[in-house]
Amino acid sequence: MGSRDMIEIKNVSKVYKVGEIETRALNGVSFNISEGDFVAIMGPSGSGKSTLMHILGALDTPTSGTYTLNGKDVSNLNDDELADIRSEKIGFVFQAFNLLPRTTVFRNTMLPLMYSGIDEETREKKTEEALLSVGLEKELWQNHSNEISGGQKQRVAIARALVNNPTIILADEPTGNLDTKTGQLVLNTFKKLNREKGHTVILITHEDEVARHANRIISIRDGKIEGDKIVKV
Amino acid sequence: MKLADLLHEVYTAITVNKVRSSLTILGIVIGIGSVISMIALGQGAQTSIEDRIQSIGSNLLTIRPGAQSGFGAGGVRGGAGSADTLSSSDVEVIRQNVEGIAGIAPEVSSRYQVVARGSNTNTTVLGTSPQYVSVRNIDIAHGTFLSEINIRNFSKVAVLGSAVSSDLFGEASNPVGQKIRINGSNYTIIGITTEKGGSSFGSSDDTIYIPISTAQRFLTGSDSVNTINVSVADDYDMTLVEENITSVLLIEHGINDPAEIDFNIFNQGDIVETASSITQTFTVLLGAVAGISLVVGGIGIMNMMLTNVTERTREIGLRKALGAKRRDINLQFLLESIALTLIGGVLGIALGLGISYLANNIFGIAAEVSTFSVILAFGVSAAIGIIFGYYPARTASKLNPIDALRYE
Numbered sequence: 001m002g003s004r005d006m007i008e009i010k011n012v013s014k015v016y017k018v019g020e021i022e023t024r025a026l027n028g029v030s031f032n033i034s035e036g037d038f039v040a041i042m043g044p045s046g047s048g049k050s051t052l053m054h055i056l057g058a059l060d061t062p063t064s065g066t067y068t069l070n071g072k073d074v075s076n077l078n079d080d081e082l083a084d085i086r087s088e089k090i091g092f093v094f095q096a097f098n099l100l101p102r103t104t105v106f107r108n109t110m111l112p113l114m115y116s117g118i119d120e121e122t123r124e125k126k127t128e129e130a131l132l133s134v135g136l137e138k139e140l141w142q143n144h145s146n147e148i149s150g151g152q153k154q155r156v157a158i159a160r161a162l163v164n165n166p167t168i169i170l171a172d173e174p175t176g177n178l179d180t181k182t183g184q185l186v187l188n189t190f191k192k193l194n195r196e197k198g199h200t201v202i203l204i205t206h207e208d209e210v211a212r213h214a215n216r217i218i219s220i221r222d223g224k225i226e227g228d229k230i231v232k233v
Numbered sequence: 234m235k236l237a238d239l240l241h242e243v244y245t246a247i248t249v250n251k252v253r254s255s256l257t258i259l260g261i262v263i264g265i266g267s268v269i270s271m272i273a274l275g276q277g278a279q280t281s282i283e284d285r286i287q288s289i290g291s292n293l294l295t296i297r298p299g300a301q302s303g304f305g306a307g308g309v310r311g312g313a314g315s316a317d318t319l320s321s322s323d324v325e326v327i328r329q330n331v332e333g334i335a336g337i338a339p340e341v342s343s344r345y346q347v348v349a350r351g352s353n354t355n356t357t358v359l360g361t362s363p364q365y366v367s368v369r370n371i372d373i374a375h376g377t378f379l380s381e382i383n384i385r386n387f388s389k390v391a392v393l394g395s396a397v398s399s400d401l402f403g404e405a406s407n408p409v410g411q412k413i414r415i416n417g418s419n420y421t422i423i424g425i426t427t428e429k430g431g432s433s434f435g436s437s438d439d440t441i442y443i444p445i446s447t448a449q450r451f452l453t454g455s456d457s458v459n460t461i462n463v464s465v466a467d468d469y470d471m472t473l474v475e476e477n478i479t480s481v482l483l484i485e486h487g488i489n490d491p492a493e494i495d496f497n498i499f500n501q502g503d504i505v506e507t508a509s510s511i512t513q514t515f516t517v518l519l520g521a522v523a524g525i526s527l528v529v530g531g532i533g534i535m536n537m538m539l540t541n542v543t544e545r546t547r548e549i550g551l552r553k554a555l556g557a558k559r560r561d562i563n564l565q566f567l568l569e570s571i572a573l574t575l576i577g578g579v580l581g582i583a584l585g586l587g588i589s590y591l592a593n594n595i596f597g598i599a600a601e602v603s604t605f606s607v608i609l610a611f612g613v614s615a616a617i618g619i620i621f622g623y624y625p626a627r628t629a630s631k632l633n634p635i636d637a638l639r640y641e
Contacts, residue, residue, distance in 0.1 A: 059554060059634050080558045087556025094638070098551045102249050114238045115556040160555070 006167055006200065007033040007056070012065035012075075013223075014051050025051040027223035028065070033168075033202065038194040040203040040214035048223040050172070053204045057092060057170045058085040070167055087116045091161030093171035097153040099145035099160075106131070106141040109159045116164055130159040133197065134189055151182035158189055168200045169193070175210055187213045234561045243568045246541070257537040258577040261617070264527030265581025265610045270588035271523040272606040275516025277592070277599030282508050286501065288370055288429060292335070293501040294475055296323075296461040296482070317457030318486065318495040321449070324461055326485045331477045333469030338365035339458040341448045347441060348414040349401040356397050357440045358415055360448020368464040371437060376409040376424030383423075383444040389451075391420040395428040396438035415441070416452055471502045530577065531617040538570050538625035542632075549629050550637025563630035570622025571615060578614030582607055 014026040025048045033039055043049040054060040055067055058074055059082070067075045074085055086092075091112075099108045109131055113123035131141060134155040140148055145156065154174060161169050171190065175183030191213060193199045203214055211217050212231070219227040247254045283291075298318040324339045341360040346353055365371065366378045374395065383390050391413060393401070402408040412419045420443060429437050449456060465474045475498050479491075486495060542549070549562055585607075589600035 054635050057554070080560075083553065083556055083558045086554060092554050094551075098547065098638070100548060100551075103245060111552070112555040114234050115552070115558070115561060117235070164556075 005032040006035045006070050008066070008068040009056075010066045010068075012052075012055060012062040012067060014048075014055065014060070015063045024223055026055070026062070029220070029223070029225055030065075031218060031225065031228060033200065035167075035200055036194070036198045038191070038201045038203070038213075038215045040205060040211035040217045041220060042205060042208075042211045042217055043220035043226075044206055047220045049204050049206075049220050051223075052220065053170060053172055053202075056168070056202060057090050058082045083115075087112060087164065089167040091164070091166035091169040093154070093157050093161050093169065093174045095173035095176040097150075097157050097177070099153055099156060101146045102144055104142050104144055105136065105148065105156050108145050108156055109163055111160060112164045126163055126165075127159075130163040131156075133162060133193065134159045149182075150178050151185055154178060154182075154186045155189060158186070158193075162193065162199070166199075168202055170202050170204070172204045173206070174203070175205075175207075183210070234557070234564070239565055239568055242565055243572050246565075246569050247572060253537060253540075254573065257533050258573055258580065260530030260533035261527070261574050261577025261614055262530075262581040262584055264523070264530035265578050265614055266584030266588065267523035267526050268520060268613070269582060269585025269602060269606050269610050270592070270600065271519035272516055273585065273589040273600040273602040274592060274598065275512065275519045276601040276603060276606075277589075279509060279512035279516060280601055281599040282512055283505060286505050286508060291501050291505045292465045292467070292471065293368065294463040294465060294471065294478065295499040295501070296327075296463065296478065297459070297497050297499065298457075299495055299497075317455065319458050319461060320456045321445070321458060322456070323482060323485060324458070326481060327461065327463065327478055330481045331474060333466045333474045333477075334463055335466040336364040336368040336462075336464040338362050338368045338462045339445055340365075340460040340462065341445055341453055341458050342440075342460075343452060345415050345452075347397070347401070349408075349411065352401050354397065354400040356394075356400075358443060358448070358452065359440050360443050360445040360452065362445050365442065365462070368462045369437065371429070372427035374425045374427040375407050376422070378424055379442060379444050384446045387446045387450055388444055389418055389420045389447060390423045390444065391415070392424040392426065392442040393422055394426050394436070394438040394440040394442075396436065397441055398425045413441070415443070418451060471500055475500055527613060527617065531574075531621040534570050534573055534617065535621035535625060537573070538566060538622055539628070541569070542566065542625050542629040545629075546632060546637045546640040549632050550634045550640065553632070553634035554638060559630040562632075563626045566626035566629045567619065567622045570625070571618035574614040574618030574621075575611075578611050581614065582610055585610070 009032070010030050012026055012029045013024065016023045016025055029052065041049050041052060051060070055062055058069070058077075061077065061082070062075050065075065066073055069085065069089060074082070077085065100111070106127060110123055110127045113126060118126070136152065136155055136159065140152065145153065148156070158169075169190070174190070175186055178186060187210065190201050190203065194201045203210065205211055215232045216228070216230045218225060296319065321339060324337060328334065328337050338361050342357050344355060345358045346355050347358070361379070362384060363379050363381055366373070371378070373392070376392070378392055379390065382388070393408070398406070398408060401413065402411070407425065408422050409424065411422050413422060414420075426438065445458070463474070463478065465471050478498060479494075482496060483491065483494065488494060552562060586602055589602045592598040592600040
């Protein structure tokens with residue numbers, strides 16, 4: 001693996017302290033993820049997979065241990081530095097879509113680019129590319145985000161995650177709010193992006209069904225890694 | 234984030250909840266509107282009071298005989314009959330020895346029953362000199378005012394105040410050339426003054442003007458005068474001229490101890506100043522009361538923005554997850570509240586102008602909108618946006634993205 005490891009998680013722990021009670025959400029987790037991989041992080045609720053996702057997504061920093069992303073240690077950054085990392089390297093897809101209501105599909109997709117300060121022409125081009133790559137028809141682009149179906153919403157969210165060409169796409173239960181059929185469609189979109197465009201995808205889920213789509217499954221329980229297996233090559 | 238993008242976000246945010254935004258804006262509209270209209274009313278009152286005083290002549294010094302009492306028409310007038318320490322020669326002495334005098338006009342006045350062709354009235358007959366018109370700002374509607382020749386010849390001519398003219402000859406008549414009877418003698422009418430409106434210092438409309446020489450010879454029978462009116466030239470200091478007149482008259486009257494002074498000089502400028510300071514206080518008071526409503530409006534903005542931040546917690550979390558920095562969030566919410574107050578400010582200025590217009594044109598109350606109060610209102614509304622938007626914006630920018638995304 002070596003230099004192709006874009007994500008290196010070394011002995012990462014996260015401790016939450018609420019009053020006198022300490023909760024150890026992650027307990028010495030270590031793994032690497034290489035570029036272009038499609039990884040599912042699996043675990044029941046309370047296993048620490050959400051905490052792991054927050055750290056991977058630069059939304060939070062570990063209490064101890066290191067997280068190296070593209071050779072850069074991001075374990076001890078402040079709020080605004082983390083925001084920069086998120087803006088440049090991470091694309092999020094959430095269970096609840098989290099699109100801005102009363103805002104067009106196009107503008108929703110463009111949102112990350114507005115925070116990275118790219119000129120208007122480039123960002124419109126990139127937005128178009130992202131929307132086309134998730135297979136959203138042009139007719140929908142000027143619709144408001146609350147006027148489209150759930151599956152379409154999640155594809156807009158994926159396009160938004162893709163738009164700034166991030167190092168990793170982090171999807172947190174992306175099919176959780178969708179029926180099986182639409183969920184399948186969304187998962188296929190991830191697969192396609194991974195296989196055809198080489199995007200690194202990390203899928204956080206508690207469903208075997210969903211995890212099966214990945215090439216590698218990391219199982220987590222009680223803050224520790226329970227299993228790490230390569231499913232496909 | 235670019236300004237254009239920010240403005241777009243702000244526009245969306247404000248239009249999403251139109252009712253709430255409008256009600257919040259209304260608070261500012263009422264605040265700014267009342268500040269502008271109250272200040273306009275105050276300044277209108279100030280100007281109209283000043284104008285009335287100006288119409289008598291704000292550069293006027295009035296010298297009256299005797300009485301140690303301070304100024305005030307009643308007190309001095311009471312003493313004027315008995316004290317006759319001022320005379321026509323004092324007028325000449327002042328004219329020749331004091332610099333900075335634009336005009337000087339002595340007065341001898343008394344009330345008489347005046348008769349004209351069967352109708353009669355009781356009015357003030359005032360003997361004076363030709364300069365009286367310029368000193369007391371009198372305009373002539375018909376005919377002419379008294380001339381030097383009238384003075385020299387002890388002419389029995391009279392200029393009627395507009396009120397006297399309409400009392401004796403009816404409204405809208407021109408009795409120039411006709412005769413009136415004062416104290417047993419006939420006087421030919423040579424002019425009518427323009428109506429000037431009442432003033433607290435005795436109406437110049439209800440007066441008959443005759444040459445001072447005539448008045449002294451036929452009515453009072455003495456050389457003394459009741460009042461000497463002096464108008465001070467524009468580029469001279471009134472107080473200085475007042476002091477010079479005092480010293481000249483003290484020498485002329487042979488008085489060494491200023492405590493035994495036998496005349497009073499009443500400075501019209503003092504009254505203008507007093508009136509101005511009263512109306513200014515009044516304006517500030519009105520403005521302050523209106524300002525309170527502006528603060529209440531500001532609190533409304535803050536309230537709405539705080540509700541906004543709570544309601545949009547997830548959105549803020551999302552924006553942060555997508556790379557928004559604290560500054561971006563801070564600026565977005567701050568601009569939102571500034572936009573609300575500026576919209577309110579503009580509408581409030583329109584409301585203030587509207588109220589002032591109505592006051593002027595429908596209710597006949599003088600209201601003067603000054604550019605200053607408009608600029609002030611605009612600045613204040615922007616400042617309120619910043620002040621009352623600061624805390625909610627900071628709260629928003631400090632939200633932890635993880636907690637914010639989880640927020641239900």
